[in-house]
Amino acid sequence: MKPVIGIISSRLNHLKEMDYLSISYTADGFINAIQKAGGIPMLIPTSDPSFVEHYIEHIDGLLLAGGQDVSPVYYGEEPDILIQELFPERDAFEIAFLKKALERKMAIFSVCRGTQLVNVALGGSLYQDLSYYKGLSVQHVQKAELHYPTHHIYIEEDSHLASILGDKTMVNSYHHQAVKVLSPQLRAVAYSKDKIIEAFESQDPEQSILAVQWHPEILAPYHPKQLDLFKDFVDRVKNQRAKQQH
């Protein structure tokens, strides 16, 4: 059986002329990439955290997608002037879901906001806006269309990520926030030239986490190496499932 990958949905609340409508969604890039990689994507609506235990029974792996800023109250700060859109119900649901998934040693893949959320859920913090980072010198909110890789990342040689992408590659970039203090449970495995953390993994070899700051779901149709991140994820999910059956 192909592994089922849970993707927690975002919500569109901006249909001003149809304000009686609210729509749950995820980007098709995730759906297409997971399907091409041999997995079955399943959308999970952002819901009350009491639903976590019910939804988690139906999935083998968890993908945390991009979207809104994580509320800074989760890392002990007040929202600063440059914080952007927040979605508190999604924060609460995803953090509860992630914790339950980690208890089960479920394989995790995260992108952009999802990556920031993993760090925050495990005790790390974020730059609320990259302008607060003194060393900033790379354009991380790229003006080029998002299917173009625009900046390099430098990958730690002995990391899992390096086994997929090598020691250096180019990625797209569409994040105005980034990791400030990384959780001690995590290990940074890729940086941009200006030393922003662009990917991390788990310190615990029993816990399979790959978290990236860029958007491989947008690059994947044009850049096969980026689709490999999804194939790797599906493989990690299968391996984990096999371990638990023994």
Ligand SMILES: [Mn+2]
């Ligand atoms: Mn970047």
